[in-house]
Amino acid sequence: MKLAYGAKSDVGLKRTQNEDRFCADPRLGLYVVCDGMGGRNAGEVASELAVEVIHKHVLEAVQDGNLPMVGQYDGTFSPHTNRLASAIHLANQVIHREAQDQPAHAGMGTTVVSALIAGQVLSLAHVGDSRLYLIREGMIEPLTADHSVVGEQVRRELLTEEEADRSPYRHVLTRGVGVGATVEVELGEVPVMNGDLLVLCSDGLTIGVKPRDMLHAVRCEWNPQAIADRLVSMANAAGGEDNTTVVVVSLGEETRQGVWRRIWNQILRWR
Amino acid sequence: MSEVMTQGPKVILKFNESILKEIEITQPEFTIGRRPDNDLVIDHAAVSGRHARIVQVQSVFFLEDVGSTNGTFVNDRRIDRRQLQDTDVVTIGKHRLIFRDEVTNGSPSGQPKFRDLNGTMVMTGQKLRESRAEQKVGIVQIISGRTDRKEYKLTKRLTIIGSQAQATIKLTGYFVPKIAAMIGRRGEGYFISTSEEVKTIHVNNKAVKGQADLKDGDLLELKGVKMYFYLKGPNQP
Numbered sequence: 001m002k003l004a005y006g007a008k009s010d011v012g013l014k015r016t017q018n019e020d021r022f023c024a025d026p027r028l029g030l031y032v033v034c035d036g037m038g039g040r041n042a043g044e045v046a047s048e049l050a051v052e053v054i055h056k057h058v059l060e061a062v063q064d065g066n067l068p069m070v071g072q073y074d075g076t077f078s079p080h081t082n083r084l085a086s087a088i089h090l091a092n093q094v095i096h097r098e099a100q101d102q103p104a105h106a107g108m109g110t111t112v113v114s115a116l117i118a119g120q121v122l123s124l125a126h127v128g129d130s131r132l133y134l135i136r137e138g139m140i141e142p143l144t145a146d147h148s149v150v151g152e153q154v155r156r157e158l159l160t161e162e163e164a165d166r167s168p169y170r171h172v173l174t175r176g177v178g179v180g181a182t183v184e185v186e187l188g189e190v191p192v193m194n195g196d197l198l199v200l201c202s203d204g205l206t207i208g209v210k211p212r213d214m215l216h217a218v219r220c221e222w223n224p225q226a227i228a229d230r231l232v233s234m235a236n237a238a239g240g241e242d243n244t245t246v247v248v249v250s251l252g253e254e255t256r257q258g259v260w261r262r263i264w265n266q267i268l269r270w271r
Numbered sequence: 272m273s274e275v276m277t278q279g280p281k282v283i284l285k286f287n288e289s290i291l292k293e294i295e296i297t298q299p300e301f302t303i304g305r306r307p308d309n310d311l312v313i314d315h316a317a318v319s320g321r322h323a324r325i326v327q328v329q330s331v332f333f334l335e336d337v338g339s340t341n342g343t344f345v346n347d348r349r350i351d352r353r354q355l356q357d358t359d360v361v362t363i364g365k366h367r368l369i370f371r372d373e374v375t376n377g378s379p380s381g382q383p384k385f386r387d388l389n390g391t392m393v394m395t396g397q398k399l400r401e402s403r404a405e406q407k408v409g410i411v412q413i414i415s416g417r418t419d420r421k422e423y424k425l426t427k428r429l430t431i432i433g434s435q436a437q438a439t440i441k442l443t444g445y446f447v448p449k450i451a452a453m454i455g456r457r458g459e460g461y462f463i464s465t466s467e468e469v470k471t472i473h474v475n476n477k478a479v480k481g482q483a484d485l486k487d488g489d490l491l492e493l494k495g496v497k498m499y500f501y502l503k504g505p506n507q508p
Contacts, residue, residue, distance in 0.1 A: 001467070037290070076427050078437065107291045120450055120466055121429060137481070149369055152358050168347070169360050172285060172369060179290045189429040191453040191464035193481065252467075 001194070003029060003117060006225030007247040008232045012204055013240030019043035020202045020245035021051040029117035030058050031247050033130050035202040037176065038108030042099075046110040046178050049098065050091040054114060057087035077187050081123035084116045085185045088125055088177060095178025109176030113144060113200050115249070117192065124188040127175050131206055134190070135197040135218055140211045143188060147175040171203070194252030197224075202245045205231055208238025219265045224248040280332060280372040282311065282325075282361075291366075296332070301325040303363065317341050317364030325355065325370075332372065334361060407502040409454070409461045409485070416496030417444040425461065430454040432493070433466070442496060451494050454485070461485040461500070469493055 003026045011018040019036035021044070032054050036047030061067045061083050071089030073082050091112070099105045111128025124132055129146040145151055149172045150164040164170060177183050192198075197218060205214075209231065217234060221227045228246045235244040282301075284291040294311055302309040304322040313322075319339040326333050332355045336343040344362040345353050355361075361368040409425035419441040423430070432440040435449040442451060448468035455462050464482045465471065471478050472493040474485070485491075491498040 078427075078429065081428075109290055120453070121431075149358050149360060156358075158358075169367075172360065172367065173290065174283065174358070174369065174371065176290050180293055187428075189455070191429065191455060191466075191482070193464075194467065 001117065001119060001192070001252050003249060003251060004224055005031065005247060005249045006223060006228040007245075008225075008228040009245040010204075010232045010236065010240075010243065012243050013236055015243055017041065017044060018243045019047055020204070020243040021047040022200075022245050022247050023051045023055045024247055024249075025055060025059075028055075028058055028062065030055065030114070031117075031198070031200055031249055032112065032114040033200040033202055033245050033247055034113075034177075035111040035128065035130050035204075035243070035245070036108065037110065037173075038099075038105065040104060042105040042108035043110070045098070045105055046095050046108040049095050050088075050110045050112055050177055053091040053094050054084075054087040054112070057090050058083060058116065061086075071182075071185075074187065077189055078121065078123065080116055080118045080121070081125070081187050081189050084114055084123050084125040085187055088112055088114065088127065088185045089183065092177045092180075092183040096181055099178060107179075109179040111173070111202070112177050115198055115200060117249070117251070120191055120193070122190050122192045122198070124190070125185050127177050127183055127185055128173050129171075129203045129206075131201055131203075133199040133201075133211065133214065134192075135199065135215065136193065136195070138215070138219075140215045142211070143190065144186070147186070148173050170207075192251055196251040197227075198247075198249040198251070199227075199231070200247040200249075201231070202243060204240075204242035204244030205235045205246055207235070207241050209234045224250050280370070283369040283371065284311065284313070285367045285369065296325060296327070299327045302337075303368075311368075313363060313366050315364050315366065318366070322363055323361075331355075332370070334370075339363075406459060407504050409456070410501055410503050411440060411454070411491075412499040412501070414490075414497040414499055416494075416498075417442065418496060419443055425454055425456065428456050433468075440498075442494060444495065447494055452491075463491065 005024050007022055007024050009020050009022055021034045023032040032051055034047035034050045036043030069082060069086040071086055099108050111130040113126040113130035113132050116123040124143055126144045129148045132143045134141050134143050149169045150159055150167045152174055153159040154164050217230045218227055221230055227248045231246045232244050281293055281295045283293050302324045303311045304320050305314060305318045306320040321337050322339040323336050323343045333352055334355050335352045341364055342349050345359055355370045357372045359370045411423045413421050423440050431438040431450055432452045433450040434442050434447045450466040451469045452466055452472050453464045462482055462484045465480055471480055474483055475490050485500050487502045489500045491500055
């Protein structure tokens with residue numbers, strides 16, 4: 001499937017450093033967003049390491065089919081999905097070791113949301129509160145659920161989404177890459193189709209921009225880069241509380257039907 | 272959801288946005304304070320030498336303030352003694368502790384607990400685990416057409432139907448596409464998705480394009496292969 005992407009990472013309006021990192025490699029079909037945490041500049045060290053290690057591991061797996069898997073193999077998922085998990089387990093080891101060796105980096109960690117597209121199958125893996133959304137036929141659907149205190153409470157129906165957005169604990173994560181000696185990675189596998197759009201993002205976007213508004217941004221723009229730019233501007237317009245990183249991936253060539261749909265959406269906008 | 276509830280109770284110590292450490296609670300009395308002989312040492316001026324403790328009483332955990340200067344808070348409410356629930360946030364000075372009690376398999380602490388929240392009963396770990404164990408698994412039985420087997424158990428997250436090597440349901444006829452369709456598992460249910468090569472499949476003789484949820488007893492037809500989809504309980508023969 002033909003892949004096109006656009007990406008933007010921005011420090012926001014309140015922070016002085018951007019601790020988000022991303023990676024996009026259409027040849028591998030690999031897209032990653034990491035949101036680092038930890039004092040001083042440790043957060044960006046963690047997110048930088050994560051992005052590097054994940055990319056390198058997936059690339060090496062393509063070159064060497066016998067590359068060993070790091071962490072437990074889950075037979076209910078495809079080898080591709082397991083490879084993505086393996087890359088995150090490896091990143092966890094590297095960051096954790098670095099955090100122990102360097103006192104300045106103690107306690108650092110990062111979120112990871114990652115997508116690996118192989119043909120018509122999307123493998124996804126995530127840890128923390130960076131998210132992946134699927135936009136298909138004018139509808140948006142989250143493919144990840146946050147590993148945060150409020151996220152777990154929403155899963156258990158102790159909180160509604162709206163209450164979660166207002167909670168003072170919405171930034172508190174229950175899992176992070178590099179924080180412990182091992183990490184639990186949540187995996188997923190979904191079929192993808194021509195015309196699908198994926199949005200990977202750090203919480204800088206989701207704090208202020210609701211899925212409904214993300215959908216609107218997608219309708220207004222013509223290519224993935226323009227969508228990414230618009231989403232980041234929207235996050236800053238909503239307060240720019242945190243660093244915002246957005247990677248937008250469009251799948252497949254635009255069909256004629258897709259073109260007509262866009263024209264139709266454009267007409268709806270003018271009305 | 273890969274939130275596998277196999278770990279023992281633990282606390283996650285946070286300061287500002289970063290996780291400082293994760294500590295498992297293995298002792299019946301778990302002490303928190305600034306002095307180095309505590310089980311969890313928080314070296315900060317706002318924390319008392321002996322600040323609080325977590326005590327296990329049978330299967331439940333209680334948090335007690337042991338006469339601290341600045342107080343102990345659970346979900347922003349000051350407490351003297353209070354039962355802890357999974358994901359409770361404990362504030363001590365400027366530090367936050369997250370209490371995690373993902374109920375372990377078959378242990379005494381696996382008693383189903385209910386939390387009263389506006390009168391709603393809420394399932395905790397053990398209950399969720401039970402319901403997952405009872406989850407039904409999808410079966411595809413081949414009625415007619417050329418495939419490598421007659422019956423398939425859909426245990427994978429995504430089952431590929433087609434001629435390619437990774438396909439679980441392998442079509443062996445002539446001129447069959449690499450991927451004819453995919454059956455995905457989502458929470459309790461299953462759905463079928465068409466592929467790039469085969470844009471339309473039939474479910475109960477109705478044409479489906481894109482994605483459709485599967486129901487127990489659905490008849491599927493694609494590329495000359497007829498299949499019967501049904502759900503089977505884990506203990507059914």
